[in-house]
Amino acid sequence: MAKVTILQAVPRLETGGSEQSTVEIVQALTRTGAQALVATEGGRMATAVQEAGGEILPLPMASKNPLTILANARRLAKIVEERDVTLIHARSRAPAWSAFLAARRTKRPFVTTYHGAYSSRVPFKTLYSSVMARGDRVIANSHYTAALIAARHHVTQERMRVIYRGIDLSRFEPRSIVLSRLEALRAAWGVREGQPIVLHAARLTSWKGQRYVIEAAQKMLAANELGDAVVILAGDDQGRGSYRGELEAQIQAAGLQDHVRLVGHCDDIPAAFALAHVAVVASIGAETFGRTSIESQAAGCPVIVTDVGAAPENVIPASRSAGFTGWVVPTADSAALAASLVEALTLSPETRAAIGQRARAHVASRFTLQEMQRATLAVYDELLGTELAAGSR
Template sequence: MKLLFVGTNPENTGAASHFVALVQAMAEAGHEVSAVIYPDGLIWQGLARSRVRLYKAKFRNVLDLRGYAAVFRAARELKPDWLVGNFGKEYWPLIVAGRLLRVPVALFRHRTPPMKAVSAYLIPRLAQHFFAVSRHARQAYLDRGVPGHLVRVLYNPVNMELCRFDPQQRSEILRSLGLGEDAIVLGYTGRMHTGKGIFPLFDAATAAMAEQPRLHCLWLGDGPDAQTLRERAAATATASRHHFLGWIHDIHPYYSAFSMLAFPSIATETFGRVSVEAQAAGVPVLGSDIGGIPETLDVGVTGLLLPPGDVAAWRDAILKLCDPVLRKSMGAAAQDYVQQHFSTPVIAEEFRRSLLGDRCGAD
């Protein structure tokens, strides 16, 4: 199959990570893949060393002729069977290009906030395939009147090798933090803002530290509330056990340092890629029971679901996963779970079957 992906969004987002992973998954599966992407952005960097042919372009809006020119140039060379898009600003350009090129279009929607009324009605009906990245997101579109047979679910693919546990990396990261090999590391990675549940997580972790002297919290990320969180940590007796590293471009090595991952959002999440990546590294997950997060783990087997913002419940769960026997069993189960449900070969095959089949209904 020949696939032309179009993703000219320069921002560092979950949708961009999904774009890179899906492009690589389809290329690794043996399909002929090209991509029209923003020059030197996250997507470009993620695909620069792949065997995917890259074309530079920017779609500033639906009328940006330079974006269309890049798509048509790539299409003339590849003669694709499908055009694939990931970002809202390119939905209409791809639908128009698909009509002009007589090539079917597959679009992914990563957000649950509604599109403008006309787009919300027409885009799922004009695209040959419209994908949500979780059952939660799919239901949100159905609740707004999109017919069920128009929306399929395809989860984020995860490269198991990229997330593989590396004991040497773990030792190096722990050493850089001044921690011993017996440290228990609760990891958080993501945006630092209130909706992500960072403050209830901080309170829960700090309370757990009072009972578990080997527990440390490793915070990866930045955002509007990062400074407030740092100041709160500095005012506690456990300040030295909260480690803030700021924004990390490549977080994959840090999964090896985590004993457990916290995904504590109190605002709805469409999915939860970091949850899946952590489990691929053998790290059990503590996740909020909200939005698409429950779809990322096998509850009670690879991690635990907890009430969003419930400090006492999160403290107890953190202490529960301080048990090395439980962590080991959950971590092993987590790797198997991701391999079976989210690994790149699995998702690439599901995507291929979806594109080759008829437009079909609910998962």
């Protein structure tokens, strides 16, 4: 088989799902002996690309300036010819326009991954986002996203592939998380051993639904159903100091100072979910995938998600009494959330352990990193006639 060179285009390599997936595909390509190039402005994860065997091509890919996009297209076309790039894969709109133009100019296959919902309130936005549906293959990260693409851009099923994001299950293996990691988090959060933890892990922004988690805790406290449980809101405010202030005021007004804590970013998410009694994804806006609902289940932690976007795809809901791994509640409904939290917090240890085992098995069957990598390389194989997927195992 001739040497395969795949060029991925992303704005920056800071943090997030598209950036993590970029690194993971570099790892998979390197294992097959293919060459992996990444056109990007760089960022903290650029080192991870290089450590995985990939090569960074520094270009101003985050720019939305039309002149810069056109200039990037010319630069990419030149790189494609000089480096004999076999296929181009774009993961965000601005770089996708440059990559699309370069692919058409050089007659190379073009793949996109639709990572976000993308606003379509005005015609210009719909046109701008349409590049993500112009790939020879369009990868959606959930069935919710696939339906969105089909409705907005009329992409046929023949061109669309649904590939869930995957996680490294070994990172969340409970036996691999040593006691010192759990103790470090308890100390950082001010939680006693054995004290039940409700974990909401998301950046502090209103659409992530922190207000409703606090409201649910308030209802539980008023009904004498909260006990000594602690609600941990883990996430950076990313400059949204006013929103953090609103949450702090809400906690104070509800008399929840002993029960709800804003702890900032958590660097050890596997340990956090291993420590939690139940996880919450309270988003009021659509998640196109919802990684934390997968990570919590991988750690054996039951999860409550809101009925919006792709989140319900990720759990086996309690409404299906056999084999359930979590609860699905209406969006922005603190009473329903409180009811599910009470149910989760009063599970017997044996029942909770059984749910945790089912949750891990559920993730292992649908959401592994290895399957995401294999399925993505299989898309490349469709267009190139190669056998990359077989070599990635």
